[in-house]
Amino acid sequence: MALETPLDGLQRWMQAVVVHPGTTDEAVASPDAQREVPAEALGEVILPSPTLSPVERVGVYHDMYLLRMHDCLAGDYEALKHFLGDRGFIDLVRDYVKQHPSRSYSLNRLGDHLPEFLETASGIRRRGFSVDLARLERAVARVFDAPEMPPLSEAALAAIPEAAWEGARLRTVPGFELLSFRYPVNAYLQTVRDDDHDHPKPRVRSSWAAVYRHDYSVWRLDLTRPEHDLLRDLSSGQPLGAATATALKRGGRRAPKEDDLFAWFRRWASGGMFATVDL
Amino acid sequence: MSNRWRLPDLGIGIGLRTVHFGHILGKNPPVDWFEVLSENFMNTGGRPMHILDQVAERYPVALHGVSLGIGNKDPLNREHLQNLKDLAKRTRAHWVSDHLCWTGILGRNTHDLLPMPYTEEALSHTVERVKQVSDFLERPLVLENPSSYVEFVASTMPEWEFLSRLAEDADCGLLLDVNNVYVSSFNHGFDPDVYIDRVPADRVVQYHVAGHTNKGTHIIDTHSDHAIEAVWTLYRRAWARTGATATLYEWDENIPELEVVHSEALKARAWREEPEVAAPTHGA
Numbered sequence: 001m002a003l004e005t006p007l008d009g010l011q012r013w014m015q016a017v018v019v020h021p022g023t024t025d026e027a028v029a030s031p032d033a034q035r036e037v038p039a040e041a042l043g044e045v046i047l048p049s050p051t052l053s054p055v056e057r058v059g060v061y062h063d064m065y066l067l068r069m070h071d072c073l074a075g076d077y078e079a080l081k082h083f084l085g086d087r088g089f090i091d092l093v094r095d096y097v098k099q100h101p102s103r104s105y106s107l108n109r110l111g112d113h114l115p116e117f118l119e120t121a122s123g124i125r126r127r128g129f130s131v132d133l134a135r136l137e138r139a140v141a142r143v144f145d146a147p148e149m150p151p152l153s154e155a156a157l158a159a160i161p162e163a164a165w166e167g168a169r170l171r172t173v174p175g176f177e178l179l180s181f182r183y184p185v186n187a188y189l190q191t192v193r194d195d196d197h198d199h200p201k202p203r204v205r206s207s208w209a210a211v212y213r214h215d216y217s218v219w220r221l222d223l224t225r226p227e228h229d230l231l232r233d234l235s236s237g238q239p240l241g242a243a244t245a246t247a248l249k250r251g252g253r254r255a256p257k258e259d260d261l262f263a264w265f266r267r268w269a270s271g272g273m274f275a276t277v278d279l
Numbered sequence: 280m281s282n283r284w285r286l287p288d289l290g291i292g293i294g295l296r297t298v299h300f301g302h303i304l305g306k307n308p309p310v311d312w313f314e315v316l317s318e319n320f321m322n323t324g325g326r327p328m329h330i331l332d333q334v335a336e337r338y339p340v341a342l343h344g345v346s347l348g349i350g351n352k353d354p355l356n357r358e359h360l361q362n363l364k365d366l367a368k369r370t371r372a373h374w375v376s377d378h379l380c381w382t383g384i385l386g387r388n389t390h391d392l393l394p395m396p397y398t399e400e401a402l403s404h405t406v407e408r409v410k411q412v413s414d415f416l417e418r419p420l421v422l423e424n425p426s427s428y429v430e431f432v433a434s435t436m437p438e439w440e441f442l443s444r445l446a447e448d449a450d451c452g453l454l455l456d457v458n459n460v461y462v463s464s465f466n467h468g469f470d471p472d473v474y475i476d477r478v479p480a481d482r483v484v485q486y487h488v489a490g491h492t493n494k495g496t497h498i499i500d501t502h503s504d505h506a507i508e509a510v511w512t513l514y515r516r517a518w519a520r521t522g523a524t525a526t527l528y529e530w531d532e533n534i535p536e537l538e539v540v541h542s543e544a545l546k547a548r549a550w551r552e553e554p555e556v557a558a559p560t561h562g563a
Contacts, residue, residue, distance in 0.1 A: 002432040007401050008352040010431070011384040011393075018389055047430040049466060051496035060428040060497065061391060068390055102388045105346035105359040106322050147324035175325065216326040 003037060003044035013037045013045070017058055019101060021066070021094045024059035066090070069097045072107045076141045077114065079185075079192040080133050083202075084125055095121055108145055111138060129188075129202035132181040136189060136220075139177040139211040143218050146175030151214065151272035164279045166241035170234050173275040175213030178232055182206060186220055214272030221271070226256050227264055231273075281522060282452065284419060286374055286484045289339050289525040291544050296530075299537045300330050307337065310541055314527045315370065317344040317377075321362045335370040341485065341525070342372045343454075346388060349412065349422065350381035350395045350405050360415050367416065373525075374484055376421035376454045379405070379442060396431035397441040402448075409449035421452035421484055426459040426491075426500035430467050437469065439477040446482045453478060455521075456487035457513040458506060458529075462498045471513055480520040488514055488547065489529040503532035505543055515550045 005013065013036035020027030029039045037045050046054035070093045074081050081089040100113045115134040124130050151173055160168065184200045186209045191199045208228035210221045223231065226247060233243040244261050256264075268274065281288070290311025295303075302308065313334055320331050334340065344363065348356075367375050380392040395401050413420045424442055436444075446453055455478060464471035488511070490504030506528075518524070528544030 005433065007350075007396065007398070007404060008384065010396060010433070011352050011381055014393060015384050015387065015389060018391065018393070019387070044432055047432055049430075049497065050468065054429075057429040057497075060499070061393065065389055065391060072390075102383075102390060103386050104388060105348075105356055106318050107390055108322050144325050145323040148329065213325060216329050218325075 003041050005037060005045065009036045010045070014058070014061070018061045018065050019097070020062065021098050024055055024062045027062055028055055028058070066094060066097075069093055069102075069110070073111050073114070076111045077134060077137045079189040080114075080130060080137060082192045083130060083133060083188070088123075088125060091123065092118075092121065108141075111141065114138065126202045128204075129183045129185065132183045133185045133188060135179060136181070136185045136209065136211070139179055140218055140220070143175040143177055143211050143213050146173075146213060148175075148213075148216070149173050149275045152269060152274045152277060154270070157269055157277070160277060160279065166239065167279065168240045169237050169278040170240065170274045171237075171276045171278070172235045172273055173212060173214075175218070176235065176273060177211045178209075178228065178235060179211065180206070180208045180228060186222055189220070210268075210273065212271070212273050219271065226251055226260075230261070230264065231268065281481075282484045282524070283481045284452065284484070286452070287339075287525070288523040289341070289373060291547050292339075292341075292525065292527045293537070293540050293544050294343075294527065294529055294531070295331070295334060295340070296534055297327075298534050299540075302537045304330065304333055308537055308541060310338065310537075310544075312339040312341065312373075312525065312527075314343045314529075315340050315372070317342045317363055317366060317375070318346050320366055321359075331370060340370050340372055341527075342367055342370065342375045343423075344375070344377040345392065346382055346390070347377035347412065348382035348388070349377060349379065349408050349420075350401065351384060351408075352381075352404070353384055353386065355408060355411060360412065364416050367418075374421050374452065375416055375418065376423055376452075376485065378423045378425050379445070380425050392425050394425060394427040394429055394431070395441070397434040397436045397438060398431075399435065402441060402444060405445055406449040409445065409451050413449070413451060419450060419452050421454050422446070423454035423456050423487065424459050424463075424478075426456070426462040426466075426498075428466055428497060428499075437474075438463065439474045443477060443479050446479055451482070452484040453482045454485045454487060455483045455517055456489070457517055458487065458489040458491055458510045459500060461507075461510050461513055462491050462500045465493075465498045472516060475513055475517045476520070478517075483517070483521045483524055486514060486517065486524055486526040486547075487529055488526065488544075501532050502529045506546075511546065511550045514547065518551050 013033055016032035017027040020030050042054045046058055048054055070090055073093050096117050102110050115131055115138055118124055118131045118134055182204055184205050184207045187200045208223040212219055230247040292312035295313040295315050320327055378392045383389045409420055460471045460474050488506050489502045490506050492499045492501040526547045530540045
């Protein structure tokens with residue numbers, strides 16, 4: 001006999017079972033599922049097959065859910081998975097999607113809250129390092145999907161009158177993120193990508209990086225602290241004259257020279273970091 | 280015989296997959312057309328869209344979605360529909376398809392193709408939504424029969440009847456996945472020939488053929504291998520009813536080189552050339 005459950009109730013029940021982080025038996029017996037269908041009435045909702053019981057049949061969907069979420073997040077957080085290990089990562093995925101399930105038609109942004117989630121999640125190995133690594137990989141994923149905008153050409157830069165440079169404000173391309181870390185996570189990510197087993201130790205050592213897209217490829221550029229600070233000032237809209245003056249004063253005796261700033265700027269511009277300049 | 284909208288037989292195509300991007304753009308392989316997973320090209324402005332623009336310049340494409348949730352009890356997602364419409368226009372897609380399924384409720388998306396109960400309530404609900412989507416897209420939505428692993432006690436009709444009535448009442452097209460018919464027939468114990476014979480042939484605008492994974496107790500629709508002969512036999516049976524219809528080979532796990540996927544797809548030619556429908560040779 002069929003349990004009389006309207007379509008919305010049936011969908012609420014099945015979703016509660018499918019996304020439950022425990023076993024299928026636990027899922028069927030969970031409060032969310034039993035609000036719609038009592039566990040003992042499962043046979044009045046799902047038919048058995050000659051080879052599978054109702055709980056085994058709905059278990060096919062239940063088991064695939066976590067795998068699907070894992071595969072999506074493992075794609076965006078390859079190095080974090082490497083660092084945490086397979087077991088640690090699947091545990092993280094289970095806890096994460098319980099708190100941050102997908103609410104979008106796209107899986108592209110499923111992992112957007114992962115770095116913040118890691119800050120308080122239980123059982124995370126070397127939490128500070130893991131959070132920094134996740135921040136870097138999230139930046140890579142976001143920059144990958146950012147809108148495309150052609151960078152400022154060398155000709156456009158050369159055409160700027162010398163007198164206008166002091167007040168010029170540079171705008172970065174949409175796919176641009178500037179990051180500072182407590183750990184050397186960009187080096188770690190590179191060793192994972194290179195399948196190099198000589199990974200940097202997860203010890204505190206400040207590092208800085210720019211993640212940006214140029215010619216449809218995502219680039220990760222290691223920066224020094226002075227480079228990071230100047231780029232931060234420029235990308236926040238400070239005029240070039242004020243930002244460079246500040247950069248020359250920062251760092252005391254180890255402050256960069258004007259020639260350094262010129263070389264940095266040329267590298268950043270030719271790399272495609274800047275989209276427009278307001279004069 | 281062609282479909283009632285005279286949507287073209289695009290020939291034999293394969294799915295556009297990331298691992299093949301370089302091969303496609305570099306070698307222009309002689310693939311008749313590409314099927315594009317719609318959601319993979321929404322909310323992204325980088326390399327995927329750049330690649331798709333080039334592919335769509337060189338090849339015919341059709342869009343195939345997984346997140347429309349046509350059977351969801353939640354309201355339709357207008358942002359998703361607008362993005363889908365924009366993508367179809369940008370790629371000059373010949374049609375837009377998704378699945379007969381639901382994907383989530385209470386604002387969530389499981390990103391699975393969850394099965395519908397085949398009831399009058401579900402039918403009228405889905406008909407209304409298909410009409411809304413087709414109106415919005417300004418073209419008939421094309422729906423694919425799902426593979427499924429559960430059957431609901433509440434169902435009052437077989438899947439092929441639900442699908443046929445849905446197609447007639449909502450005036451939509453069908454993407455007939457013969458592998459899904461085989462998978463579900465194994466899992467639920469129905470006769471796949473009956474399913475093929477009952478689907479309204481003039482509404483079929485595309486075929487899917489794929490491999491699956493037989494677990495012994497049930498079959499999972501993994502798209503991870505070559506199609507077995509029983510699936511091709513169903514394709515031949517269906518082809519005899521519909522005539523020339525665009526055919527797409529799906530390979531989504533352990534994806535081999537493009538030539539391997541394409542050569543598997545091209546097997547369709549041999550199965551089309553059989554003049555008569557074979558005796559049912561499928562089975563477990």
